[in-house]
Amino acid sequence: MASNQTQSRDSQNTAQLHDLQMMQDPEFDYSTRSQWLRAAVLGANDGLVSTAALMVGVGAVKHGMKAMILTGFAGLVAGACSMAIGEYVSVHSQLDIEYAQMKRESEKRAGGGAADAVEDGGGDKESLPNPVQAAAASALAFSVGAMVPLLAASFIKEYRVRIGAVVAAVTVALVVFGWLGAVLGRAPVVRSSARVLVGGWLAMAVTFGLTKLIGTKGLTIN
16 A cells, blocks of 8 residues: 555645554454563663662662662663663574474465465565564663663762652653553553553562662661
8 A cells, every 4th residue: 555655745744544444344353563562661660660670679778879870870770781682583583483384385385386485475475574683672761761770870969859750750751651551552542551560569569678678677788
C-alpha cells in the first residue's frame, strides 16, 4: 500500500492512514507490535525502576548527593549494556530458529518448485526482527528511563527533598510508561498503569528497607 502513495505525502498522513486501516480491520493482530513494545516501553520501565531503586537504596545509608548520582550513573551504564546484550542474544537466537524453520519449509516445497521456494523464503526474511536494531532500541530505552531519577536528584542537596523528588519523578514516569504501553497495545489503561506503578513503588521500598537494615545493623559504610 505504501508503494502506491505519492512521495509528497508526509509521515503524519501516512501514520494516520495506517491507524485508520487498523481501526477498519477488526482482524488486525496487535501482538505484532510486541517486539518493539517490549524493547521500548519495558526497557524504559526497567531503566527507571532499577536505577531509582539503586539510588534510593544507597541513599538510605549514604545521604550525599555525589554517592547517589554515581550509583545512578553506574546503574544506567551497566543496565543499558546488559539490556543490549540480552536483547541481541535473545533476538538472534529467535532468528536462528526461524531461519532453520524457513529452510526446512523451503526444502519441503523445493520438490514442487525450487524457484518459488527461494522467492517465498526471501520475502519471509525481510519480516524477521533485526538483532542489532532490537539491542540498540533496548539500550536506548533503558537509558531514557534511567535518566529520570538521575535528573531528579542532580540539583538537590537536601537529602530528604532529594529522595522525595526522586520518588515523585519516578511515580509520574511509571504512570506515563504504564499508560503508553497500554495505549499502544490496546490493553486496559487503568489496570496496566496501576500494575506498573505498584511494582515500581514496591521495588524502591524493598531496596530502601533492606539496604537500610543492612547498613545500620550489620555493615559499616565509610
